[in-house]
Amino acid sequence: MKILQTIESLNPEFGGTVEAVLQLTRAFARLGVYGDILTLDGPEQVWETGLPPEQVHRAGPPRTFYRYCGALKPWFRRHLAGYDAVLIHGLWRHHSAGTWRALRGRATPYYVVVHSMLNPWFNTEGFWKHARKSLFWRAIEHRVLAGARTVIYTSEEERRLAQQSFRPYRCREVVLPLGTAPPPAASGEEFLFRYPRLRGKRLALFLGRLHPMKGCDILLRAWPSVAARHSGAHLVMAGPDSAGWRADLEALARRGNIEQSVTFTGPLQGAQKWSAFAAAEVFVLPSHCEAFPYAVLESLGAGVPVLTTEQVNLAGILRPAGCALIGQDTEQSTAENLLRWFALPDATRTAMSLAARECFHEHFEIGTAAGRIVDFLRRDAHAAAGLKSTPG
Incomplete structure (x- = not known):
């Protein structure tokens, strides 16, 4: 199995979403699953990941605060056939909508890992920021979720809260907790x-x-x-x-x-x-x-x-x-x-x-979490294949 993960950036200052992608990629490899990462970073934005360079693809540089990247769709045209599934990590930037647009009508399924980006708390950050997100949601982001094979939440509470943030909200949901690697021995x-x-x-x-x-x-x-x-x-x-x-x-x-x-x-x-x-x-x-x-x-x-x-x-x-x-x-x-x-x-x-x-x-060990995701993707692929083979 070969999985592509898309994310806005691998800049470590972007926090837990970046760490999740890197940890999953390493854990997938230990399970015999090949994983690549596609970002909106430009060619000069080379972050320390500990991964072989050929596993990290940069479609950028992006433009505007939305990080629009015109090279994203051509990249998918050239490379998508090599992947069995795509995981979109996070919302509100062009990597999510751009992946959705590139995969519409294609056989390769995509899944969205929300990473708490639909928590209603963010709607309290200010009128204009919430208004901008509401506009983006109605125009684009709700379509990203609706078109996904499944939207992945890390806890039942995250799933419940996400349903309260914006309308319309339509998607298939699953709760799959993530994890991380055991820390190295360290001294203070x-x-x-x-x-x-x-x-x-x-x-x-x-x-x-x-x-x-x-x-x-x-x-x-x-x-x-x-x-x-x-x-x-x-x-x-x-x-x-x-x-x-x-x-x-x-x-x-x-x-x-x-x-x-x-x-x-x-x-x-x-x-x-x-x-x-x-x-x-x-x-x-x-x-x-x-x-x-x-x-x-x-x-x-x-x-x-x-x-x-x-x-x-x-x-x-x-x-x-x-x-x-x-x-x-x-x-x-x-x-x-x-x-x-x-x-x-x-x-x-x-x-x-x-x-x-x-x-x-x-x-919370990453090996267990990655195994849950891989098992789910394989079961989902088999279920989809069964539906296609069922006489209509």
């Missing part, structure tokens, strides 16, 4: 060498895009109550400034008189990222909405318990596993959970760390 020394003032501190780690969806402002407003009661506590804010928000967040820390107990690191990749997890005692993600946050999976794999919200669609798995404290996406709830964590006895924190690793291995 590399991270602490880079940030020596953090040595000996009790580190709470936020790792993700500095974006309003992630609740970064909530976390910083909650932190003063922690800093006032636990002088050894320190908050690490790690991640790219994808929304141009870092200066505002740093100003918020200054206004709260917590700049001495908060460190902004910028993006952390590779060994630095794993060292940060090793140095941290808890991972904090007070998001307003998340379908399948890869940083949470990485934290569990590293044995770092999680403080997050009901609005993260993994809460139903994390809570019974005993590896997380779950609250609401508010300043008060975030502060309460942080204070609760820092007051826990050592034995309880150790037990939660062990539970985090157990939860990861039981639910």
Whole structure:
């Protein structure tokens, strides 16, 4: 079987969707399934993926904020026959509509992995942004979903919420959780060498895009109550400034008189990222909405318990596993959970760390997730073949 995955870009600053595509491609190979990636990146945009160059195809450069790429359809005309299925990762850019247009009337099926991009929370970001998305939805995006063989959600909650965002909404749905690879063995020394003032501190780690969806402002407003009661506590804010928000967040820390107990690191990749997890005692993600946050999976794999919200669609798995404290996406709830964590006895924190690793291995290893997807695609192909062979 040969699978093509399409995505806007492999720029690592685009977050979990990029990580999902890379992890799936590697896992497919271990299952004997060949996987290529097609992006809207230009020829000069070569990101570190760890994959052979021949598996990554760049149709760009794109134009406009929509990342329109006129070379996309000709690329499909030349290469589509070599693939058994196409996975579209994400919406709202030309890679989704362009793939839909290129595959209309063709025998090769395509599937859409939504990656939380239909969560109703995004409709609260502002009138004009919602109006633009509504226009795009009516004109194009609802056709992308309607034309797909299946739309893939990573949790039942993500599927349920997606149905509330826009009309019309018509598609065949399935829930297939994703996953990630077990983290490498790591020590906190590399991270602490880079940030020596953090040595000996009790580190709470936020790792993700500095974006309003992630609740970064909530976390910083909650932190003063922690800093006032636990002088050894320190908050690490790690991640790219994808929304141009870092200066505002740093100003918020200054206004709260917590700049001495908060460190902004910028993006952390590779060994630095794993060292940060090793140095941290808890991972904090007070998001307003998340379908399948890869940083949470990485934290569990590293044995770092999680403080997050009901609005993260993994809460139903994390809570019974005993590896997380779950609250609401508010300043008060975030502060309460942080204070609760820092007051826990050592034995309880150790037990939660062990539970985090157990939860990861039981639910989130990428090999199991990739196997589910491949099995589904094969069953779907057989079902489609059976329908075609049935006398009409």
